[in-house]
Amino acid sequence: MELDSKPISISLDRNEKNSSLAFISHAHSDHIAAAKSKKKPKIISSLETCSLINAVYGLNPELYESESSNDGISMLDAGHMLGSKQLCIDAGNGRTVYTGDYQMQRSMVSKPLDYTDADTLIMDSTYPDPDIKFGDRAETEMLLQEWTEKRLDEGIVLFGSYAMGKAQEIISILNKIGITPAVSRKIFEVNKVYVKYGYNLKSYPAYDTPDDTSIFSDNFVGVIENNMLKRVSEMLYASHKKHVFTAVATGFAKVYKFSTDAQFAISDHADFNQAIELVERVKPRKIYTYGNNDVKFAHNLSNAGYPAAPYPGGKTITIE
Numbered sequence: 001m002e003l004d005s006k007p008i009s010i011s012l013d014r015n016e017k018n019s020s021l022a023f024i025s026h027a028h029s030d031h032i033a034a035a036k037s038k039k040k041p042k043i044i045s046s047l048e049t050c051s052l053i054n055a056v057y058g059l060n061p062e063l064y065e066s067e068s069s070n071d072g073i074s075m076l077d078a079g080h081m082l083g084s085k086q087l088c089i090d091a092g093n094g095r096t097v098y099t100g101d102y103q104m105q106r107s108m109v110s111k112p113l114d115y116t117d118a119d120t121l122i123m124d125s126t127y128p129d130p131d132i133k134f135g136d137r138a139e140t141e142m143l144l145q146e147w148t149e150k151r152l153d154e155g156i157v158l159f160g161s162y163a164m165g166k167a168q169e170i171i172s173i174l175n176k177i178g179i180t181p182a183v184s185r186k187i188f189e190v191n192k193v194y195v196k197y198g199y200n201l202k203s204y205p206a207y208d209t210p211d212d213t214s215i216f217s218d219n220f221v222g223v224i225e226n227n228m229l230k231r232v233s234e235m236l237y238a239s240h241k242k243h244v245f246t247a248v249a250t251g252f253a254k255v256y257k258f259s260t261d262a263q264f265a266i267s268d269h270a271d272f273n274q275a276i277e278l279v280e281r282v283k284p285r286k287i288y289t290y291g292n293n294d295v296k297f298a299h300n301l302s303n304a305g306y307p308a309a310p311y312p313g314g315k316t317i318t319i320e
C-alpha cells in the first residue's frame with residue numbers, strides 16, 4: 001500500500017466509499033462493516049480482532065501492513081475486549097487518537113487501556129450522561145459471584161449476554177469461584193479464540209453431550225446469548241422441573257430494568273467520569289465526540305468544563 005498519495009482517508013469503524021483504509025477497533029458486529037465490504041479495503045486492526053471476525057462471522061479481512069514504521073499510523077490498547085484498539089495518527093496537524101469503544105477499569109479478559117498525549121481526541125459516546133456511574137468493578141463482580149452461589153443452591157442459573165466480550169467476562173468471574181458454566185455454540189467458539197490468546201477460560205459446550213454428564217443432572221450455571229435467555233430458561237424449567245434464575249451483566253443495568261431475576265452493572269465501556277479521566281490523561285487541545293449520543297456527550301463534556309463538539313470529519317479520519 002502506497003501512502004505517498006496523500007491525503008489518505010481511513011474509515012473509523014465504518015465502511016466509507018472513499019476510504020482506502022478502514023480501522024476496525026474491535027470485533028463487535030456494529031464495528032465490522034469494512035470487513036464485510038465487497039470492496040475489501042485494507043484493514044487496520046489487531047490480529048486478535050481478525051481472529052474473532054474469522055471465528056464468528058467466517059470473514060477473512062486483509063490486514064494493512066505498513067511498509068515503514070513512520071507512516072504515522074499506530075494503535076493503542078482500548079481495554080474494551082480481546083483485541084480492542086484505539087487508533088493513533090501522527091500527521092502534520094499533530095497527533096490524533098480515536099478511542100473506539102474503550103474501558104478504563106481493568107477487565108480480566110482484556111489488556112488494560114493504554115494512552116498517550118494527543119492534540120486531538122475523538123471519543124466514543126456510548127454513555128454520555130454524568131448521572132450514569134459504574135461502581136467499583138471488583139465489588140460488582142463479588143455481588144455477581146455471591147448471588148450465583150446462593151441461587152445455585154436452589155436451582156439453575158442462566159446469564160444472558162453478548163456472545164463476544166461480555167460472555168467471556170462473566171465466565172472468568174464465575175471461573176474465579178470454581179464454577180465452570182455451560183455455554184452456547186457461538187460463545188464456545190469465541191472462547192476458543194480467547195484461549196488461543198492466553199485467556200484460560202473454562203466452559204462446557206452445552207450443545208454437545210459433555211463427557212461428564214453429571215453437570216446437567218445437578219444444578220448448573222449457563223451463559224448464553226441474550227436473545228435465547230427466555231426460551232432456554234423455559235425449556236430448562238420444563239425439562240429439569242427446577243427453578244431457573246436469570247440474570248444479565250451489562251452497563252445498561254444502570255439505565256434499564258431488565259425482566260430477569262438479577263442485573264449487574266458490569267460494563268466494558270467507560271462511564272462519563274471515566275471519560276473525563278481519559279481526557280485528563282491525554283490532555284488534548286481539541287475533544288470530539290463520535291457515534292450515537294455524540295451531541296449529548298459533547299454538550300455534557302462542555303458543561304463539565306471540557307469544551308467538546310461532535311466530530312466534524314464524518315466517519316473517516318484523513319491524513320493530510
Ligand SMILES: [Zn+2]
Nearest residue numbers: 026028080101
Ligand atoms: Zn464494542
